[in-house]
């Protein structure tokens with residue numbers, strides 16, 4: 001299903017505490033536990049401002065009931081404070097997260113002119129993301145030229161690699177229909193699958209996921 005035209009850029013929080021340094025793999029695990037087939041958001045912005053790619057922009061997300069088609073979901077990690085507990089959403093984005101959000105939203109607006117920048121709570125009964133996105137965006141959007149907030153390219157991985165980047169790649173291959181287990185271990189089966197993916201995408205079929213293969217996987 002094609003996620004177009006994009007009418008809304010929707011900001012979210014992860015409803016986690018400011019001292020929890022989560023990333024795309026943590027959010028993906030939560031969403032898989034909820035029965036989604038992948039992380040529901042298109043972008044994750046970590047506490048340090050790192051932008052991570054979730055779903056492909058062209059894939060319909062799972063982040064806002066009734067408006068998933070035609071929207072891009074961005075999740076800033078955070079939104080809760082220990083002092084106020086789990087039921088009070090606040091805007092506790094770091095300066096790095098705010099700056100990354102501004103760059104990313106500007107870039108998305110270049111690609112999707114006319115899209116509205118809104119919060120989850122503008123479209124559904126929720127507190128997320130804990131602040132008034134429209135007025136925040138109006139206060140920061142100076143209309144200056146876009147600076148691309150490029151999602152980070154994960155490290156090069158190959159046979160023998162283990163860890164988060166491996167399971168991230170495996171999940172992305174699964175999402176493309178490849179029969180592979182996302183166990184975070186890059187073994188012969190993963191290598192063979194990577195070669196298949198590379199051949200199907202006109203890449204050198206070396207079985208190693210470097211910058212070019214990552215770019216294709218993250219697209």
Ligand SMILES: [Zn+2]
Nearest residue numbers: 012013120128
């Ligand atoms: Zn939300």
